[in-house]
Amino acid sequence: MTANTVHGTSGEYSPGSTAARQARERLERERRNRAAQLIVLEGPDEGQPDETAPGRLDTLRRTLEEIEEALGRLEEGRYGLCEGCGKPIPEGRLEILPYARFCVVCQQRQRGRA
Numbered sequence: 001m002t003a004n005t006v007h008g009t010s011g012e013y014s015p016g017s018t019a020a021r022q023a024r025e026r027l028e029r030e031r032r033n034r035a036a037q038l039i040v041l042e043g044p045d046e047g048q049p050d051e052t053a054p055g056r057l058d059t060l061r062r063t064l065e066e067i068e069e070a071l072g073r074l075e076e077g078r079y080g081l082c083e084g085c086g087k088p089i090p091e092g093r094l095e096i097l098p099y100a101r102f103c104v105v106c107q108q109r110q111r112g113r114a
């Protein structure tokens with residue numbers, strides 16, 4: 001048996017695998033939810049104008065874009081890998097945030113820079 005020093009290959013979420021299928025289901029559910037929220041926010045405004053709507057619309061649109069990008073990464077077999085350090089993003093994090101692009105460490109680094 002030869003020791004393999006390569007960690008974090010994209011094997012787990014390779015296209016066609018069970019993990020990839022589950023991730024896709026999570027992402028598509030998330031996309032449906034966000035799209036439904038978007039329709040509600042963009043819909044005809046009855047009654048009082050909602051002053052927080054423009055900000056929420058922005059956030060929703062950005063989230064939908066991130067979901068699309070995550071679906072694209074899934075197709076390419078790059079899903080679940082941190083864009084900052086290239087290490088696999090912990091599964092628990094992906095369950096909560098299926099479109100996460102960074103691991104917790106890199107996410108905090110990003111936030112610190114902003």
Ligand SMILES: [Zn+2]
Binds near residue numbers: 086102103105106107
């Ligand atoms: Zn990272």
